[in-house]
Amino acid sequence: MVALERKRKSSSSTTSNGTKKLKSHVSSSFILHSYSKLPDVNAFPKGRSEPLDIFVWGTGSMCELGLGPSAKNKEVKRPRLNPFLTEEKLDGTKIVDFSVGGMHTLALDGKNRIWSWGGNDSGVLGRDTSKVKEVLKDVDSNESEDDEDGDLNEAESTPGLVEGLPQIKSSKIVQLVATDNLSAALYDNGDVYAWGCFRCNEGLLGFLREEIKVQKSPLEIKELKNIVQLARGKDHILALDVKGIVYAWGNGQQYQLGRRIIERHRYRSLEPQQFGLYNIKYIASGDFHCFAIDHDDKVYTWGLNQFGQCALTNSDGELEDGSLITKPTLVPSLSGKGIVEISAGEHHTLALTREGDVLSWGRYDMKEVGISKDRLPKSTFKDAHGNARSVPTPTKLHFGKVEDNGVKIKEIGTGSHNSFAVTDDGFVYSWGFADTYAPGLGPLDEDVEIPTRIFNTATKFTDIKLIGAGGQFVVSGGVKIEDEDEREDRIEKYEEIDG
Template sequence: MVALKRKTESANGAAKRAKHGSATSSFILHSYSKLPDLNSHVAAKTTPLDVFVWGTGSMCELGLGPNASTKEVKRPRLNPFLTKEKLGGASIVDFAVGGMHTLCLDSQNRVWSWGTNDSAVLGRDTSKVKEKLKEADADSDDEDGDLNEAESTPGLVEGLPEVKEDGAKIVQMAATDNLSAVLYDNGEVYAWGCFRCNEGLLGFLRKDIDIQRTPLKIDLLKNITQLAGGKDHLLALDAKGIVYAWGNGQQFQLGRRVLERHRYRTLEPQQFGLYDIKYIASGDFHCFAISHDNKVYAWGLNQFGQCAFTDSEGNLEDGSLITKPTEIESLSNKNIVEIAAGEHHTLALTASGEVFAWGRYDMKEVGIAREDLPEGTFKDAHGNARSVPIPTKLQFGKKGNDVKMKAVGCGSHHSFAVTEDGFIYAWGFADTYAPGLGPLDEDVEKPTRIVNTATKHHDIKLIGAGGQFSVAGGVKIEDEDEAEDRVDKYEEIDG
């Protein structure tokens, strides 16, 4: 666990009672108002973005409209519904990607959504529009016909205050498989949808609400500065450096043991003894936190070493769990600034632009060439590499080049890193076209740059991914000479 930092010599009495810099949960709860603010509320994003989507959208994930031809997009394609013309002069400035849906924030503080709406994650009613079945004489080879128009086309989330009475604006969104949430710069959180578990529907709030169909303020959360979503759980970080978790905790994603008789208590945000934190992140079933002294902690499912741990003999076991936040010593003090994680793998980005990867190898999620696998790679009985539990630095372009990255992203089994000047490198499971590299015969073993007309002259700023699709946001480089010089630079880097 992480100890709460003590205040300076001028600290109040409550802080002084934290012996040796540590504090109990009861101490934190009873002294909350007297604790110092460690984290600042982030400002709303303002940079206008062109939004690109690709992958398999058979469940409306791509947001390209109902036409059956939009179900498979092999390389990044501009979403035509999210342009200034379509948004009434507004621009998209941010997005969050869930398992099968996406949320987008525009410059007027409105949230747009698209994707599968079975769990009400879109925050709007899509029930009145039905799928159009294929015409008997239609040219398309798709047997299922067109998609649900309301789900496959971006629409406004209903019931969110565009600008709150106190002027607060949305500064972050989070999307799980079955739930959506937004964070305002006054620390308030609104959410809608539900959580699911191994047995099916778990619920939204205690036993009171199974599925929340419109945004609802989470009254138990205050002073929040960051959200992080997993498959069916959420983390929240507050200004005091305290982490909260709620949702499904069957793989210890909530950082604590969940007794069956108390399962509905997991539908309320609770702190679990993790303090002095400045950053949080989550994969499907495993989680991360970075403390103010740059220590990295992990907890949750670890059967592929996705939490970067093995047993005392360097082995992994199916169902392996890290039951409470535990320090990853090999990453601490590396100045990690961003972590992205999929179902069974993880990426970490340093302040200097290096990317480390670890976890499952079966579908090439970690981006390490077979000949470069580190000592300690876990292999099955047949000698086949199964996972890399050791955080390993990735190589981009031909060896000898030192390419710096500014962002990382993970889908369930595919991965991305974005260079400091906005090119995307992709790798991992390729059957669904989610890497954006076109039709491929096998999974992508090592980072490969996306080369396509749509994004060729764009500086990509944001990257995200779901189960079988991906989303990127970028700014077009208007200077043609600058844009071409950038392309030439990376052709040389890639060799």
């Protein structure tokens, strides 16, 4: 998440001279014709700068973990330090930020360089990985039994530098975003560069209009200027500018672009376009659904909603299969709640408040919402057999077995069917789908119903600062706690909290 600073206060409902303030959702034509007169309401972000140790876990059969080509690194059941991203390996610097896509990761180091690893079928790594020599297995070797599929592509499974990034004078990269098939970087001057492609239900959609199908090196998105934040979906991206206007491009088949995409004009969806959202200070996106928060703390949503992941139901209070929110719609249950961060997966959503509380809603059957059965709200939807299917109402989560234990959350993250919350002193709680080891809790026989603390040798003395997840793997970054007393006090505190 990029922390945005408010640059200029927006007007109240009625200004001093009696004129009405602009609404956050207006017509696209209004914004188009009034753009030059609109005030700047957002400031450019400074980006992250704290050096981080990088830990990974989950399933990496498509090189997602970045631990090198050895077949034994395809499954990592608990957090493991990535040895290729240490200060020694990165020429005296460390990773300061990262973004996790469906099957790849982008990481920014302290020298303003981007490292990438993971599957590169769509050119998302921003570098050539096709010339690696194939490593044949020795059938007589003892290691041949580790994995019948053999080793991974060395270039894809080992972090490498993105090639062709522009050297913009006095400008730094302040945010990265990784979708399933595309990568992008935001500079502190508001410029955006991207590479890869977008895909849709029918297969390859393209990169930019009809002329570029797959872009294998960073290219400036010239339609975007003065951008302060990006948000990624499965195959779409949102962008927010200094004037509080939101743009979207990519696949819009579930209305995740905030507008209707006509089939005969489908390639126009590959051009960033605004769709009537104004006075916005923050944007977020799941795979197919999106959110925006305006400067009056009102929350808007749009996109796929069949599990109530948008925190809305129909006029009868019901959910429908394939339900769509076709345009930005106010979410009363989230507005005015002091939401500072939203993270969403395929069918579920988390929200973090400024007080450090976490709200959760959406799909339930893989336990991605983290709500125990005895705490499910009355609004929970159940199937014909009485099994909970989804929770459309934002519901406060509980961490630890001791009630009112004072645990506050500073960071949240979601994978497709997993969720994570980082406490203010750097421990990670996880829950959700367990088959791919994404919870980071070791081998499990069933999905993790409620937030459960990750505790292992690699991270027990680390203050985790940042976390992100893809389809079946997770990346976190943290800082080692040097003070021994602080280490022990921290562990004792959570042993008591967790019972």
